[in-house]
Amino acid sequence: MGRYGVEISQQGIPVDRAADYQKVLDSNWKFLDIAFEVDIDIKIGLSGVSNGFYPIEIFAHNLGYLPAFEFVPSPLTKELNNQNNVLPNGYQESLRLIRADNQKVYANILYSGSSIEMRLVGKFRVFALDILNEYTAPTVPITTTSKSPQSRYGAKFLDLNKGNGDIDDETLYPFTLNTRGKQMSIHKHGTQRTDAGLLTVTHNVGYPPTYMICKFEEKSSWVGVYPYPFKTDYVVGGMVTAYYLAKLTPTTIQFKGVQATLQGLYGYIILKDPAEIAG
Amino acid sequence: MSYRTGIIAAQDGKTITDTPQAYRSDYGHLLVDTRPEANNIGIYEGKCGSEVMSIVNSTKEEIFFRIPHNLPFIPRVSVYMLIRDAPAAMAPLIGWYAGGYFFSGGFPVNESVFVRVDEENVCLVRRFSNSSTSSSSSQLQDVLIRAKYIINSNEMANAPYEIVLPFI
Numbered sequence: 001m002g003r004y005g006v007e008i009s010q011q012g013i014p015v016d017r018a019a020d021y022q023k024v025l026d027s028n029w030k031f032l033d034i035a036f037e038v039d040i041d042i043k044i045g046l047s048g049v050s051n052g053f054y055p056i057e058i059f060a061h062n063l064g065y066l067p068a069f070e071f072v073p074s075p076l077t078k079e080l081n082n083q084n085n086v087l088p089n090g091y092q093e094s095l096r097l098i099r100a101d102n103q104k105v106y107a108n109i110l111y112s113g114s115s116i117e118m119r120l121v122g123k124f125r126v127f128a129l130d131i132l133n134e135y136t137a138p139t140v141p142i143t144t145t146s147k148s149p150q151s152r153y154g155a156k157f158l159d160l161n162k163g164n165g166d167i168d169d170e171t172l173y174p175f176t177l178n179t180r181g182k183q184m185s186i187h188k189h190g191t192q193r194t195d196a197g198l199l200t201v202t203h204n205v206g207y208p209p210t211y212m213i214c215k216f217e218e219k220s221s222w223v224g225v226y227p228y229p230f231k232t233d234y235v236v237g238g239m240v241t242a243y244y245l246a247k248l249t250p251t252t253i254q255f256k257g258v259q260a261t262l263q264g265l266y267g268y269i270i271l272k273d274p275a276e277i278a279g
Numbered sequence: 280m281s282y283r284t285g286i287i288a289a290q291d292g293k294t295i296t297d298t299p300q301a302y303r304s305d306y307g308h309l310l311v312d313t314r315p316e317a318n319n320i321g322i323y324e325g326k327c328g329s330e331v332m333s334i335v336n337s338t339k340e341e342i343f344f345r346i347p348h349n350l351p352f353i354p355r356v357s358v359y360m361l362i363r364d365a366p367a368a369m370a371p372l373i374g375w376y377a378g379g380y381f382f383s384g385g386f387p388v389n390e391s392v393f394v395r396v397d398e399e400n401v402c403l404v405r406r407f408s409n410s411s412t413s414s415s416s417s418q419l420q421d422v423l424i425r426a427k428y429i430i431n432s433n434e435m436a437n438a439p440y441e442i443v444l445p446f447i
Contacts (some may be wrong), residue, residue: 005288005291005301006286006288006302010313016302025286025288025302027288027289027291027301027302028291028301028303029301029302030302031301031302031308032308032309032310033302033303033306033307034301034306034307034308034309034433035306037307039437052447057436070355072435072436072440072442073440074436074437074440075438075439075440076437076438118407122436123434123435123436125355125433125435125438128299128306138291157285157286157304157423159307160305160436161305161307162307171312171350171351171432172310172311172312172392172432173351173352173432174351175432176285176304176305176306176307176308177286177304177308179312180312180313180378181310181311181312181313181314181316181432182310182311182313182320182398183308183310184308184309184310184311184381184431210357210359210427210429219357241357241358241442242361244377245375245376245377246370246375246376246377247375247376248376251295258377274427275359275361275376275427276425276427
């Protein structure tokens with residue numbers, strides 16, 4: 001059976017000799033599509049309720065599945081009652097705070113007897129990727145990688161979500177595709193459960209890859225424990241690019257806690273990009 | 280008038296109207312400028328600082344790697360840090376990638392290496408804190424790491440931020 005589709009390599013790299021991480025488009029693969037980005041600046045609070053967790057809606061994503069997403073809080077994120085600046089521990093606290101089901105994103109606030117008012121400021125990037133699904137890119141054998149002189153030929157697509165971009169812009173910011181740069185594509189994504197403290201993901205990409213990982217919370221952790229609006233059996237936390245301890249090989253990634261035992265269901269995205277080689 | 284332009288590629292064996300498609304140029308993507316002069320992708324290899332720190336009931340920081348990102352916004356950054364060598368107390372970490380609070384003597388002493396991103400630079404920072412009234416010394420200046428950094432041409436924040444991850 002013949003192969004057909006679209007392949008575009010980075011500028012200066014012949015497409016038939018491009019390593020997978022040197023392609024900016026290959027229609028055989030999935031790329032890390034951004035469904036949308038949201039800047040939030042909201043106040044959320046609780047008072048006069050029973051002690052426990054309370055998921056408070058932040059925004060609706062309406063994607064119909066549990067999306068991979070990332071969130072970076074601004075230093076303006078604070079608990080307002082006592083004026084404690086949540087940062088520098090704000091990143092970790094915020095990560096533990098945020099959950100998404102198949103329709104909405106929530107902040108999971110712990111109420112422990114005194115009123116809470118929090119200003120939550122930051123940026124969400126929501127990927128068009130159902131993190132509960134499994135995917136592995138088909139492998140495409142290549143003979144060797146090589147580079148040729150910089151060429152004036154290439155492809156650029158402006159990202160219309162970013163307003164009136166200039167096709168001659170020297171930065172990559174206005175574009176959704178530009179052969180002058182690298183575009184992050186996915187080798188594999190899926191879920192993995194562990195009860196033994198060591199989480200092993202087999203990827204077989206052929207080099208120690210870069211990755212993103214997230215943690216799921218399961219229905220049993222909230223049913224009968226706290227009031228919940230979730231419409232799914234799982235909710236998912238934000239993706240992070242470095243988490244726990246990770247041992248990377250050309251075929252597997254092993255994750256383990258520094259002091260804690262990893263337990264439960266995790267989601268991962270293995271990117272077509274080596275963790276050690278620049279290019 | 281609304282209009283659509285770009286490329287949509289179907290998944291293998293599917294038609295172009297089946298969702299999700301393999302590729303849609305009307306979605307944004309994570310991009311990296313790979314020109315050598317942009318220096319948006321590279322490797323730092325060295326110690327986690329040089330300063331000898333002995334402190335009491337305080338916190339101290341040292342920026343041990345700083346690279347200008349040359350972008351007109353505060354970008355998304357990912358850093359993968361491989362621990363190549365470490366003093367005996369941290370030797371079990373050798374050969375592992377880590378981030379955030381991966382060095383710790385436990386409360387009241389904490390040692391962390393994290394990423395700080397502002398309008399101009401991406402920095403690797405060590406932070407040493409000791410909330411005890413007894414003096415304690417950091418060991419990070421003796422830890423050798425190899426860190427790959429990827430600076431995306433995608434905005435990540437309106438204000439400087441730190442990627443300080445949980446000590447799990």
